[in-house]
Amino acid sequence: MPLSFGQSGSPWRGTAPAAEPIAPTPEYLQHFHSLVHSRQQQKSAGYVMERMSQQELDKKRRCGRCNMRHTNLPCKFHPGALDSRKQWTCCNRTAFKIGCESEAEHQVRIYAPGELEQRWRFEPTPTYYLNSSDTRRAVAIDCEMGTAYDGTSELIRVTMIDYFTGAVLVDKLVWPDVEMMHYNTRYSGVTRFDMQTALRAGTCIRGIRNAKAELWRFVGQDTIVVGHSAENDLRALRWIHSRVVDSFLIESALKKESDMREGDGNEKEKEGQPFKKRPEDGLSLKAMAMRKLGRAIQVGGRKGHDSLEDAIATRDLIHFRVVELMAAAESD
Numbered sequence: 001m002p003l004s005f006g007q008s009g010s011p012w013r014g015t016a017p018a019a020e021p022i023a024p025t026p027e028y029l030q031h032f033h034s035l036v037h038s039r040q041q042q043k044s045a046g047y048v049m050e051r052m053s054q055q056e057l058d059k060k061r062r063c064g065r066c067n068m069r070h071t072n073l074p075c076k077f078h079p080g081a082l083d084s085r086k087q088w089t090c091c092n093r094t095a096f097k098i099g100c101e102s103e104a105e106h107q108v109r110i111y112a113p114g115e116l117e118q119r120w121r122f123e124p125t126p127t128y129y130l131n132s133s134d135t136r137r138a139v140a141i142d143c144e145m146g147t148a149y150d151g152t153s154e155l156i157r158v159t160m161i162d163y164f165t166g167a168v169l170v171d172k173l174v175w176p177d178v179e180m181m182h183y184n185t186r187y188s189g190v191t192r193f194d195m196q197t198a199l200r201a202g203t204c205i206r207g208i209r210n211a212k213a214e215l216w217r218f219v220g221q222d223t224i225v226v227g228h229s230a231e232n233d234l235r236a237l238r239w240i241h242s243r244v245v246d247s248f249l250i251e252s253a254l255k256k257e258s259d260m261r262e263g264d265g266n267e268k269e270k271e272g273q274p275f276k277k278r279p280e281d282g283l284s285l286k287a288m289a290m291r292k293l294g295r296a297i298q299v300g301g302r303k304g305h306d307s308l309e310d311a312i313a314t315r316d317l318i319h320f321r322v323v324e325l326m327a328a329a330e331s332d
């Protein structure tokens with residue numbers, strides 16, 4: 001089956017290649033469905049599977065000075081402010097760099113009543129869209145995130161394509177619910193200017209709940225959601241979904257198998273510890289797309305990632321795996 005090339009459009013940038021349609025034959029679906037992870041696999045990979053308890057919410061509290069969790073001592077912070085080039089005025093370091101001053105203890109950040117509950121309200125895929133004609137069999141998603149006022153990651157762009165037809169279902173900027181420290185432009189590809197332009201033009205989605213509502217027009221509880229380390233995307237959306245195929249998890253498992261065959265399986269990993277992302281393992285979406293699809297993605301330099309390009313690459317990687325499984329079944 002051919003993989004996707006050619007040009008089509010991101011509604012607001014237009015650089016990603018088009019996704020070729022895939023025929024959902026019974027044989028294809030059988031192998032595709034075999035890739036869906038169990039609840040336990042999702043859990044150990046860091047997917048949020050239940051609404052957050054008070055204890056978990058308390059762990060979301062951050063220091064008012066350095067934005068780190070309270071367990072992360074000492075407190076290293078920047079006494080200055082971020083300037084327009086996203087550098088700290090105190091030391092000229094970039095926004096990401098660790099604080100230039102240090103204190104033994106953190107500073108308590110005061111949250112408004114209900115603020116944490118509001119921000120971390122996870123919701124499962126609703127049942128009431130189940131019979132909608134818009135509901136897709138499978139979709140692929142990718143999100144871009146910026147950094148909120150308190151140092152946590154915040155959704156700023158969401159993309160969803162139909163896994164089989166390749167149609168772009170949603171590809172929009174999301175105007176954040178909270179104040180932002182910066183948009184992580186180097187990675188997200190989204191600038192403050194993009195966001196303000198989209199707001200003025202009325203083309204962005206306002207907030208996470210509305211973003212989810214747009215996605216859920218196409219997703220029911222049975223819809224398979226494909227993503228690469230999608231626990232991050234689903235967390236950014238505060239979305240609980242239990243039919244997931246994750247290209248990072250699939251490739252990690254394959255790599256683990258081949259490492260063990262070669263006899264250098266890491267003891268710690270054998271005990272079922274959650275996978276850690278290590279770029280040297282070649283499990284980044286960029287490395288996998290090059291290795292398996294011969295496709296260069298995320299090469300926009302300063303423009304960062306493009307969630308449409310990434311969603312298509314993720315979907316094509318899973319397609320590649322299904323085709324492999326079908327070929328293996330045939331040769332048996």
Ligand SMILES: [Zn+2]
Pocket residue numbers: 063064065066067068074075076077105106107
């Ligand atoms: Zn601190």
Ligand SMILES: [Zn+2]
Pocket residue numbers: 077078079080088089090091092093099100101
């Ligand atoms: Zn500093």
